[in-house]
Amino acid sequence: MPRCSPEPDDSMVILEQLANGLSLGALYALVAAGLAMIFGVLEIVNFAHGEFLMIASYLFFSLYAMAGLAYPLAAIATVVLMALFGALFEMLVIRPVVHRSWQTQLVATLGASVLLINAAILLFGTFPKRAPTPLAAQLLVMGTVSVSYQRILLLVVTLGAFFVLHLFVHGTKLGKAMRAVSQNREACVAVGIDAQRVAIITFALGSALVGLGAGLNAPLGNITPTMGILLTIKAFAVVIMGGFGRVNGAIVSAFILGVAEAFIVQYFSSAYVDAFSFLVMLGVLLLRPQGLFGRRVGI
Amino acid sequence: MRNRWLILIVSMTLAVLAQAGPASSQQSPIKIGLDVPASGGDAFEGHEISQGAQLAFEEQNAAGGIGGRRLETALGDNQCDPAVGVNSVRRLITVDQVDAMIGSGCSSVTLAVMPILQQGGVPSLDVTATNPKITEQSGVGGNPWKFRLNLNDELMVTVFARRVIAKEVKSLAIFAVQTDYGRGAAEIFKRELPGVRVVSEEYYPIGQAEFRPILTRTKSLNPEGFLLIADYPEAAQIISQAREVGMSGFKVYGRGTVVTPEMLKLLQNACWANGAKEANFWAPNEATKDLANRYQARFKEPLTRTSGMGYLGAQTLLQAMKTIQGDINAKSIRDAMEKLDFNLPGLGQVKFDDHHQVHYPMYILSVQNCQVNILETVPTN
Numbered sequence: 001m002p003r004c005s006p007e008p009d010d011s012m013v014i015l016e017q018l019a020n021g022l023s024l025g026a027l028y029a030l031v032a033a034g035l036a037m038i039f040g041v042l043e044i045v046n047f048a049h050g051e052f053l054m055i056a057s058y059l060f061f062s063l064y065a066m067a068g069l070a071y072p073l074a075a076i077a078t079v080v081l082m083a084l085f086g087a088l089f090e091m092l093v094i095r096p097v098v099h100r101s102w103q104t105q106l107v108a109t110l111g112a113s114v115l116l117i118n119a120a121i122l123l124f125g126t127f128p129k130r131a132p133t134p135l136a137a138q139l140l141v142m143g144t145v146s147v148s149y150q151r152i153l154l155l156v157v158t159l160g161a162f163f164v165l166h167l168f169v170h171g172t173k174l175g176k177a178m179r180a181v182s183q184n185r186e187a188c189v190a191v192g193i194d195a196q197r198v199a200i201i202t203f204a205l206g207s208a209l210v211g212l213g214a215g216l217n218a219p220l221g222n223i224t225p226t227m228g229i230l231l232t233i234k235a236f237a238v239v240i241m242g243g244f245g246r247v248n249g250a251i252v253s254a255f256i257l258g259v260a261e262a263f264i265v266q267y268f269s270s271a272y273v274d275a276f277s278f279l280v281m282l283g284v285l286l287l288r289p290q291g292l293f294g295r296r297v298g299i
Numbered sequence: 300m301r302n303r304w305l306i307l308i309v310s311m312t313l314a315v316l317a318q319a320g321p322a323s324s325q326q327s328p329i330k331i332g333l334d335v336p337a338s339g340g341d342a343f344e345g346h347e348i349s350q351g352a353q354l355a356f357e358e359q360n361a362a363g364g365i366g367g368r369r370l371e372t373a374l375g376d377n378q379c380d381p382a383v384g385v386n387s388v389r390r391l392i393t394v395d396q397v398d399a400m401i402g403s404g405c406s407s408v409t410l411a412v413m414p415i416l417q418q419g420g421v422p423s424l425d426v427t428a429t430n431p432k433i434t435e436q437s438g439v440g441g442n443p444w445k446f447r448l449n450l451n452d453e454l455m456v457t458v459f460a461r462r463v464i465a466k467e468v469k470s471l472a473i474f475a476v477q478t479d480y481g482r483g484a485a486e487i488f489k490r491e492l493p494g495v496r497v498v499s500e501e502y503y504p505i506g507q508a509e510f511r512p513i514l515t516r517t518k519s520l521n522p523e524g525f526l527l528i529a530d531y532p533e534a535a536q537i538i539s540q541a542r543e544v545g546m547s548g549f550k551v552y553g554r555g556t557v558v559t560p561e562m563l564k565l566l567q568n569a570c571w572a573n574g575a576k577e578a579n580f581w582a583p584n585e586a587t588k589d590l591a592n593r594y595q596a597r598f599k600e601p602l603t604r605t606s607g608m609g610y611l612g613a614q615t616l617l618q619a620m621k622t623i624q625g626d627i628n629a630k631s632i633r634d635a636m637e638k639l640d641f642n643l644p645g646l647g648q649v650k651f652d653d654h655h656q657v658h659y660p661m662y663i664l665s666v667q668n669c670q671v672n673i674l675e676t677v678p679t680n
Contacts, residue, residue, distance in 0.1 A: 013519050016544070081558040126343040127600060129534045138542060141673040144518075146545030214338055221508045221539075222532050222565065228505055242623065266519075267514035270501045271477070 012144045017262040023151045025258025026158040031089055031231055031251040032161070032211035034206030035038075040182040040245030042204040044094060044105050048113040050232030052089075055116060056214030057081045057131075058124055059221040065131040074184055075215030079208050086207025087200045094203065095196075108129040120225035130221035137217045154216040161212055162251055165205075169247070182245060237281045243290055258281075326648045329627055330365075331356065331616065332391035334402025334412070337376035340506025343532065344404050346604050348426060349374065349643075351609025352401050355617065357597075365620045366627060377403055379478070379505060381411035384626050388412040391417035399423070399632045401612045406430035406480040409445075413437075418443040422633040424448055426612035428606055429455070429580075430483040432523040438655040446636055446655040448612050448646075454614055454679045455661050456554060459578035460491035462677070463663060468524035470496045473516045474537065475528035477502040484554050486529045490512050498522045502549055503533070514544045525548045532555040533604075535565035544573055553577035558664040561603045569669040573613070579605055580609040582662040582673055587645040611641050615639070618649075620634065 035049045046052075059081055064074035089112070097108045124219050135150040148156055169175035179199045181188045238257055242249025264276045333352060335345030349372075358369040364370060373395035377384030384403055391397050392415065400416075400423040403409040409428045410661060416423050424446045425433060437445040464471070475481035481502060489497055498520040501513050514537070517525070518547065525541070527534055534557040551574065556562060558577035563569040581604045583591065590610060591602040600606075602625035619635040620627050640650040647659030658680035665674045 004628075013515065015514045017512060020515060025508055061523075109494065120664060121342065121346075125600065126346040127561070128343065128535075128565055128569070130565055135568050137543075142547065144541060144545060148543050149541075198660040221536055224343070224506075226338070227508065228504055229340075230508075231456075231502070231661075262515075266516050270503060270513045270516075275502075 001099075003060040005242075009239055010145075013266065016145045017266045019145065019147055019258060021259030022255060023147075023155055023258070024261060026155050027213055027217050027231070028238050028258055029162070029251045029254035030158055030209050030216075032242070032254050033165070033247050033256055034209045035235050036239045036242065036245060036247045036250035037171035037178075037202055037206045039239065040247065041178055042094065042098060043185075043245075044098060045109065046094075046206075047106065047109040047232070048089075048093075048116060049206075049210070049235060050228030051113045051116040051231075052082070052086070052210040052228070053231060054120060054223075054228040055085065056207075057218040057227065058120060058129070059211070060214045060218045061129045061223050064133075065129070070136075071133050075212075079211040082211030082214070083204040085210040085276055086203040086205070089207070090200050090203035094199070098199070117225050117228075123210045124225070126225060128224045130222065131218050133219040149218070150216075150219050154220070157212070161209070165209075165247070174198075174201060181275060182278030183279040184290045194216050234277070237278060241284045243282045253284075305377035326368070329399075329620065330371050330373055330395060330397040331613070332373050332375055332388075332395060332397035332400035332421070332423075334375045334377055334388055334391060334400050334407075334408075335404045336408075337363075337374060337380035339378040339380070340504070341379035341405060341411055341530075344379075344427065344530065345376070345604035348401065348404055348609035348612075350600075351465055351594070351602075351611075352596055352613040353609075354594060354614030355610045356451050356520060358593075361618055365617065368627065370617075371593070373397055375402070377405070377408045377412075379405040379408060381407050384408035384412050385415055388415045391418075392416075392421050397421060398627065398629050401426060401609065401614055401616070402545065404428060406433065406483065407478050409433050409666070410436070410479060413442045413445055420444065421629045422446060422614050422636060424588070424616060424636070428461050428480065428610040430479050430485070432483070434654045434656040434667050438651070439653040441654070444633060446651055448615055448657055449478055449608060450489055450659070450661055450679055451561075451656065452480075452554070455580065456484055457491050457580040458486040458661060458677050459552075459554070459663065460488055462486075463576055463578075464524060464526070465492055468495060468522075468550055470498050470522045471524040471526055472498050472520060472522040472554075473526045473528070474513070474517070475500075475501045475502055475526075475535065476530070480519045481528045488526060488528075488554070491590065495524075505533075507533065507537060510540045514541050518544055518546045522549060526552045526554070528554045529557060531559055531562035531565065534562050536574075538572055539566060542576075551575035556604050558666055558671055560601065561590070563666065563669070563671065564601075569666075572666040572670060576665045576674070577666050579604065579664055581611075581627060581646065582664055582671070583607075584645065584673070590645065605646060607645065611643055614643060618643075623671055628678055 038046050060078040063069045065075050093108055097105045137150050138149045139146050142269050177193050177198050181195050185195055238253045239250050242253035260280050261273050264273050316531045333349045335348050337345045360369050375387035375391040377387045404427055406428040409425055423443050428450050429452045432452045434451050473485050475485045558575050594602040616639055619632055619639055622635050623631045649657050660676040662676055662679050663674045665672055
């Protein structure tokens, strides 16, 4: 059978891998930003954050593929429902352990992760679910570069969401309260800022970002109970690189990691992607131990 | 007072004697361990094997069990991880005290737990793991407790490579899962295709969702053929994303569960896989139609290759148990399996060779008109 695809030249391959890396980075960013925000405000590492994406993806599947809602409505509903889920998670899982030792917090969030995975297996089984949109099958082709419109939507909406997040965090009273609590919780309580309310809203916001990630990314692949595990590991690498608690740092690091992975595959091998990814993370930490956007802390 | 003590002692003695004796072992259930990946990236496989086996045992229990004894299952989760699998199998043997096992589902785990099976003296029947080393290390000169129902990659890959791939392409990109199964099959393909140029050999971890970077690189190398050593969730993702990055005009070959109805179900358009070919040890056929209906009714899911093999594996164990005269235990099940020679509808003649491997015809499958078709069946003995 004659081959139909023209041979790509180097510049087109670079462009294509850049597009691949940015779309990968967008998903990492949506997960990592929430993780960074939660750590920044509550100083808790949520080991169940990858499972939030899994839950959000199943929610989207239920609304779009099963209930038959129109895609925009299903995506928005997923974001709203995940915000509510995040708030509930904060009240039931996080609040009882927020003043306990880090070991207790780790066990609580890890336990929640295992519970969420097994709940998904019980409710949905292990056969992968799919919720593709028409945009996932329609391709934009420019020479040898080809990308689905769903992936373009993922990238564009993600960038838009982070712009809105930036305006919220820096321009609203609630955003300022979140930044204040992340700097000094006790001082905030002393001046009358409701830290508890800020904690719930932070979790809701972080979960909503994950819900947005699911609404944009779920149409592109399989939805399985364990889909969040590999992503959690990458999200942690990104958050560490960006400076723990630094949302801007997490977002920039996510895109750097996504692009780095794409080019490592192109010029080295897929077998070394994870090794190189963590090497990049180590390299950043060696040069800037506080992460790309973190502040140095004196002892 | 003395009479009261005498009555008490006689009563207790009678009670102890009533508990002992051969009649009590006939009432205890026969326990079958399911050593499968119940969680992790390969959980779908473990879930399907378990359900297939469970259906067979439920049907047998409804028919009165075996020799008046019910069949019970004990689930062990090996997570498709050798270290976890060793502990899981140890628990099945020492705590659950199973009489036989079905598993391990993943070649890496099977190879790791074989010494544990030998130490524990429990027979285990593999139904999906395909690495040839399992056969080499079983039976004569090896582990007398390990058996394999499914065909191994040495049998299937050799036939598929020479009969199909070598005649159709001159260059090939290999894309395999990063496990003993994936690497083992890739090595055999390379060995059996000396006239075919392998332009790239890429590996990915189980559960990976993003393949665009690897596919973009593969596209730039322009192979005539693309060999996927993968299971259906990743295979569907790879084929979808290959289309998305603009790969076209190349032949797709599979070794795993690539050309299967369950893979096509995961594609947005099943016709995207038209022309793909694969060698496999099981395919839906006339003999399994009734089983497919019963499975769907019981579990509300379609019968897959893996669940089909779980069922057939359980049937093989049941057949062995039915031939046993006397107590059904681990050793007698092992001895009975070595002597088995029967026709298993949906698979073929089941007779273990001296390395405890079965030989029945394999299938070469292809996707034509957006559906799975059997191109040919090829004997493997």
